Amino acid sequence: MVRISIDAMGGDHGPEVTLRGLTKVIERRPDARFLIYGREDAVLPVLDGLPGLKDVSDFTHCEVAVRMDDKPSQALRQGRWKSSMWKAIEAVKNGEADACVSAGNTGALMAMSKFCLRTMADIxxxxxxxxxxxxxxxxxxxxxxxxxxxxxxxxxxxxxxxxxxxxxxxxxxxxxxxxxxxxxxxxxxxxxxxxxxxxxxxxxxxxxxxxxxxxxxxxxxxxxxxxxxxxxxxxxxxxxxxxxxxxxxxxxxxxxxxxxxxxxxxxxxxxxxxxxxxxxxxxxxxGGVFLGLNGIVVKSHGGADAEGFAAAVELGYEMARSHLLDRTRATLDLYHARKPQAAAGVTAVNE
The missing domain is CATH 3.40.718.10 (Isopropylmalate Dehydrogenase)
Structure with missing residues (x-):
């Protein structure tokens, strides 16, 4: 199974689009499972009407939703530890999810992702x-x-x-x-x-x-x-x-x-x-993938419809299944291992 955490409150349309997008994903990716974060008054009425999705999902109530016009610093200050966006990212950090997908505020998502997951070594x-x-x-x-x-x-x-x-x-x-x-x-x-x-x-x-x-x-x-x-x-x-x-x-x-x-x-x-x-x-x-972090985060367009959001989720699914982080770290290790050798070679020639 591939576990994907979802910020259900992100985007211009909120849970109505994000959750209906997930129903399209499970039709094509039956081994996908979802951790859904959002306000229960907005999410549960939609989720209750999608029994197939509800069977493969766990929902967590979050009292704060990051707005599309929030400044990144404001969102990080007010939404850390209690917003649906933060909780979805944190699930990746804690190993509960293999990837996170949000259609929310790009600046806030990047700031929270970088703060929570940190960048890879040397990035x-x-x-x-x-x-x-x-x-x-x-x-x-x-x-x-x-x-x-x-x-x-x-x-x-x-x-x-x-x-x-x-x-x-x-x-x-x-x-x-x-x-x-x-x-x-x-x-x-x-x-x-x-x-x-x-x-x-x-x-x-x-x-x-x-x-x-x-x-x-x-x-x-x-x-x-x-x-x-x-x-x-x-x-x-x-x-x-x-x-x-x-x-x-x-x-x-x-x-x-x-x-x-x-x-x-x-x-x-x-x-x-x-x-x-x-x-x-x-x-x-x-779907845009945030590369260079210690975790997979995918940003969907805020105005995406259900089919568009499904495409972003499937991108996160493929990145997790293909072990993107392991391959990235291996290439970075190779590159940085060669840099000292090159410097040593230059020193030897100068001597």
Whole structure:
């Protein structure tokens, strides 16, 4: 069984959406079990109407729900130890759950997760990783909003974290990694990005293949399995892609209903349009994984519907089943074990 703790109060719609999303998960993942946290007056009326979910869940009442507009410091101060968000995270820390999922306030979730779970050894800042549909298949993009600005070492850390996630999720022995830049030439870009590229080339880790710099259009092409960026550019890229997908879907719906011939053409091609709609459905790739923590935490979009929240929960499920934390620690240990050797080699040459 995979045990997942749920902040039922998170998101724009609360328990009505989060719990109905869980019913979709148990249809596809019958070995999933849930620890649900929230206010009983909001959760129990919905849960009582979903007997199949109730049979595989344990509910805990929490008197505080973190609001979507709470400042992270305020949420941490007022919601620690008694909010549904904190309790869901704490269940992972205590070994009661294998992963935590919340659609709540992103800043509060990151602050509480970092405070409760702590970062892994040698990781200064966690990152949010998103799964990105591409022309080839899927890629991982990080960071998409946790860290605004990053130095070279942090970008290297993000590359290691993203490669470990690709290894766990896509079952790739050596996922390809690229640094997002304004050009593929080595002389272009910010100094932090160029320095991170040098460090990744010299590390020569056998758990990934560093392919150099990639540009924005390479994300959709699927040029590499893992695209590494600092959070400002990564978040803008993510929101732009989601908005573009919705824009194109809107154009298609408008075009297909404009004339009689267009409607007739749609009837003949509806199978192709259905597949296209599935490819462009941002709900199916909902969920950002907080990487670099001593526990698995997944952030769902606050406005996600039941299908979108289910996708975020299933992402946490897959991360737990594939032992993401163990693979990440192994790669980090390998990288940091080589750093002193490299330094010793430089000293020997100088002598």
């Amino acid at each position: 200064e800042r966690p990152a949010i990783a998103a799964i990105w549909p591409t022309m080839r298949s899927e890629s991982i993009v990080l960071d998409v909003g946790a860290t605004i600005g990053a130095d070279a070492q942090q970008l290297v850390d993000f590359a290691i974290l993203g490669a470990a996630m690709a290894n766990a999720l896509f079952d790739l022995d050596r996922p390809t990694v690229g640094l997002l830049n304004v050009g593929v030439e080595e002389i272009k870009g910010q100094e932090e990005v160029k320095e991170a590229g040098r460090m990744l080339r010299e590390a020569a880790l056998n758990t990934m293949r560093y392919e150099g710099f990639v540009e924005g259009d390479d994300i959709g092409k699927g040029t590499v399995d893992v695209v590494v960026s600092e959070g400002f550019a990564g978040n803008i890229a993510l929101k732009t892609a989601e908005g573009t997908a919705r824009q194109i879907a809107g154009y298609l719906r408008e075009a297909m209903g404009r004339t009689l011939m267009a409607r007739i053409g749609y009837l003949f091609a509806r199978g192709a349009f259905r597949r296209l709609g599935e490819k462009m459905d941002v709900r199916k790739v909902n």
